[in-house]
Amino acid sequence: MKDKKKGFYMIIFFIFTILLISIVSAGFWDKITGKAPQRPQDISINVVGIHPVVIEYIEAISPKDPIENSITTIVFEVRVRDPDGVSDINDFSVRAEFSKIGETTKTNSCQWQKDIDSNTANYSCSVGMQYYDSAGTWNIKISATDFGSRILIEDTSSFVYQELKAMTLSPASLTWPNIIPGSINQTSDNDPAVITNTGNYNGEISVKAYDLTGETVPSELIPSEKFSIGGISTGANEECNPPSTATSMGTNGQTTSIANTDSNPGPGPNNYEELYYCIPSFPLVSSQRYSTSAGGSWYVLY
Amino acid sequence: MYFIKMKNKIKLTFGAIFAVLILISFINASGIVSPYWKDYPLEMNFGETKIANFVLQNMVGDEDITVKAELKQGTDIASLEQDTYTAKAGTSDTIIPVKITIPKDYGKSIQQISLEVKTIEAEQGGMITLGTGWTTSFNVIISEKPISKNFLIGLIVALISVTIILVLIILIILLKRRTK
Numbered sequence: 072m073k074d075k076k077k078g079f080y081m082i083i084f085f086i087f088t089i090l091l092i093s094i095v096s097a098g099f100w101d102k103i104t105g106k107a108p109q110r111p112q113d114i115s116i117n118v119v120g121i122h123p124v125v126i127e128y129i130e131a132i133s134p135k136d137p138i139e140n141s142i143t144t145i146v147f148e149v150r151v152r153d154p155d156g157v158s159d160i161n162d163f164s165v166r167a168e169f170s171k172i173g174e175t176t177k178t179n180s181c182q183w184q185k186d187i188d189s190n191t192a193n194y195s196c197s198v199g200m201q202y203y204d205s206a207g208t209w210n211i212k213i214s215a216t217d218f219g220s221r222i223l224i225e226d227t228s229s230f231v232y233q234e235l236k237a238m239t240l241s242p243a244s245l246t247w248p249n250i251i252p253g254s255i256n257q258t259s260d261n262d263p264a265v266i267t268n269t270g271n272y273n274g275e276i277s278v279k280a281y282d283l284t285g286e287t288v289p290s291e292l293i294p295s296e297k298f299s300i301g302g303i304s305t306g307a308n309e310e311c312n313p314p315s316t317a318t319s320m321g322t323n324g325q326t327t328s329i330a331n332t333d334s335n336p337g338p339g340p341n342n343y344e345e346l347y348y349c350i351p352s353f354p355l356v357s358s359q360r361y362s363t364s365a366g367g368s369w370y371v372l373y
Numbered sequence: 374m375y376f377i378k379m380k381n382k383i384k385l386t387f388g389a390i391f392a393v394l395i396l397i398s399f400i401n402a403s404g405i406v407s408p409y410w411k412d413y414p415l416e417m418n419f420g421e422t423k424i425a426n427f428v429l430q431n432m433v434g435d436e437d438i439t440v441k442a443e444l445k446q447g448t449d450i451a452s453l454e455q456d457t458y459t460a461k462a463g464t465s466d467t468i469i470p471v472k473i474t475i476p477k478d479y480g481k482s483i484q485q486i487s488l489e490v491k492t493i494e495a496e497q498g499g500m501i502t503l504g505t506g507w508t509t510s511f512n513v514i515i516s517e518k519p520i521s522k523n524f525l526i527g528l529i530v531a532l533i534s535v536t537i538i539l540v541l542i543i544l545i546i547l548l549k550r551r552t553k
Contacts (some may be wrong), residue, residue, distance in 0.1 A: 136406040138465050139432040207412060231413070236507040237404020239433060244499025264503060269433055270404045277508070279491075283500065326508070348501070361500065368494040368502040 120155020120219040127152045127191060129213055132230035135200065139237045140269040142199045145169075145230070149181055151215045152191040159217045160192055167196035168212040174205055181213075203271050203337030206234035236373040237270030238334075245348055252355045256311040263304065263345035266371055268334045276332040276344055277372040280320040284365040285357070293361050295320045299349050302332045310347035317349065326372060334373055346371070402433030403440075403460065405469070405490055409511035415486075418518040420477040427488065427509065429467035431460035438462075439493045442469050447486035450475055450513065457493070475515050484513045 128150040137143055149167070153159045165181040181196035196213070211228040245259045266276060280295035301310035301317035309316035314330070321327040335342050363369060406428040409415045417423055431438050439459045444451055451473045460467040471488060491506035 134408065136428055136465070139402070139404045139430045141432065206410065234407045234410040234413075234509075235404050235430070236407070236509065237402075237430060238505055239402040240503060240505050242499075242503070244503060245501040246499045261499075269402065279506065363500070363502045364496050368504040370491050370504045370506040372489075372491075372506045372508055 120153065120159045120217065122154040122217075123220040123222040124160055124215050124217045124224050125152045125154075126150075126213050126215060126224055126226035129211065129226060129228045131228070132211070134231040134233050136233050137200065137202045137204065137206075137235040137271050139235065140202055142201055144197050144199050146195060146197040148184075149194045149196055149213050150187065150191055151194065153217050154190060155217070155219055156189055157186045157192045159219050161216050161218055162192070162194075164214070164216040164223075165194045165196075166214050167198055168214070169198050169200070169209050170212070171205060171207060171209045174209075200232060201337065202235065202237075202269060203342065204232060205273065205336070206232055206271050208232075232271075234272060235270035236272040237268070238371070238373060239267040239269060240371055241265050247350070250350070250353050252353055252358075254353050255351060256308045257350040257353050258304075258308065258310060259348040262310075262347050264348070264371065265343055265345055266334075267339075267343040268336050268373075269342075270373075271336050272334050272373045273336050274334055274373070275328045275330075276334060276346070277326050277328045278320065278346070279324070279326040279370040279372060281363060281366040281369060282323045283361040283363060285359045285361055286364065287359040288357060289365060291356050291359070291361075292366075293350075293354060293356060295323050295325070297350055297352065297354055299351055300329050301347050301349070302329065302344060304345075304347040308349065311349035311351045313351070317347075323366070402431070403438050403492065403505065404430045404432075405507045405509065406430065407509040407511065411510060411512075414512040414514050415473070416514045416516070417473065417475050418516060419475055419479055420518070422472065422474040425471045425473060425486075427469040427471065427490070428465065429458055429460045429469055429490070430465040431462055431467075432465050435462050440490050441493055442488060442490045444471070445487040445489050445508070446510065447473075447484050447513070450479070450484055451486045473513060475513070479515060482515050484515070485510055486513060 126149065130148040132145060132147050135143055135145055149165065151160055151165060162183045163180065166178060167181055168176060168178045170176040177198050179196065179198050181194035184193040184195050186192050208229050209232050211230060212225055214223055214225045216223045242261055242264065245264065246261050247257060248260050250257050278300055280298060282295050283293040285291035296319060298320040299311060299313045299317040300320065303309050303316065311317060313319040318327060318329045329346065332344050335344055408425050415425065429440060437459055439457055441457055442453055443456065444453060451471050454470060458467055458469055487508060487510040489506060489508045492504045494502055494504040496502055
């Protein structure tokens with residue numbers, strides 16, 4: 072009887088032990104105690120620093136020439152240092168910005184070139200300047216940040232973008248129909264002269280005019296001051312009406328600013344000005360062909 | 374909406390065609406870069422010489438251009454090496470050097486320099502042949518040469534040395550008098 076009881080208790084103990092093991096292995100104990108389950112795991116840690124970057128050097132840019140009707144790419148070097156090591160510098164954060172009052176700001180990211188030492192990296196920055204970007208001092212702003220502090224650091228410099236006076240002009244020469252001496256408001260039959268600005272000059276247009284000489288009798292002239300030039304023509308002979316809507320030309324060899332004209336720097340396609348030519352009161356000269364062949368070409372000047 | 378878009382498209386197309394036509398039919402396509410201009414003067418000292426390099430560009434056309442350069446103002450301090458320059462088609466590096474020399478006894482503190490550059494045109498057969506040109510004017514601001522840091526240091530050292538020597542001489546004289 073005693074052996075039977077002993078066997079019964081042993082079976083009960085055995086079952087209880089098995090149940091206890093299964094409860095513990097199922098994390099039931101952890102749930103009761105609040106202890107997290109432990110499992111082996113692969114871990115990778117990015118060590119980042121607390122110090123912000125320092126823009127150590129911005130290469131000085133000498134005065135730059137605009138290139139006629141195209142883009143001038145300005146390339147310069149920048150060095151960024153991080154006391155926490157070059158791996159803490161965010162290479163993609165290094166940016167260059169060119170700005171000037173009244174002009175569109177230009178930005179571009181700088182490219183990592185090499186690590187100079189364990190804390191300093193070298194970057195190449197390039198920004199494209201258009202031929203019509205205005206002349207003067209442009210501000211440069213370099214910005215960079217790192218992975219640790221994430222503080223955006225900026226530094227500034229400047230450079231001079233020079234003045235480019237450039238143009239295209241069409242047509243090559245101006246013609247008039249046959250004119251009766253003493254007639255009025257004789258306009259050119261192949262104007263306007265179209266002046267396209269291929270540089271960054273911003274201002275008035277001038278014309279240097281010379282007397283027209285008789286090709287048969289060179290002693291006879293049509294003086295340059297008999298001509299007028301205007302920037303508009305709607306068919307009502309505005310170019311023949313100085314000084315209200317046109318400008319009278321100066322004497323032989325004199326340069327005259329044409330009122331109400333503008334060089335209209337780009338971008339295109341509106342970067343041009345038109346000039347209309349007129350002889351408001353044709354002088355009483357003999358019948359022959361008159362031209363600039365002896366006296367010299369007229370010049371459109373910026 | 375569709376018609377407005379079409380209208381804008383037509384406008385843009387005509388604008389582009391017009392611009393292309395202008396570029397095709399131009400007679401001159403050139404320019405000049407100025408190192409100094411109205412808002413960017415040149416600063417110089419009395420007795421100093423500098424060379425201002427103007428750069429002739431001929432980037433748009435496919436023909437070489439020849440220009441005539443002439444100083445219109447400031448000839449008392451500025452001079453040109455030659456008066457004609459040729460820029461080959463597709464180039465942007467023809468230098469027109471203007472030599473500027475400020476005499477030590479020059480009487481002005483500001484002098485304007487004006488350079489006129491004109492293309493030399495072949496006769497085109499019309500009544501008026503047209504050419505292009507550029508007038509570049511800038512101020513030369515003349516000032517006394519600032520005293521250099523090295524010169525200042527030298528002057529201070531010399532003054533201190535002279536003072537020490539003077540003090541020593543006085544001390545020696547005083548000592549000699551006492552010993553007598």
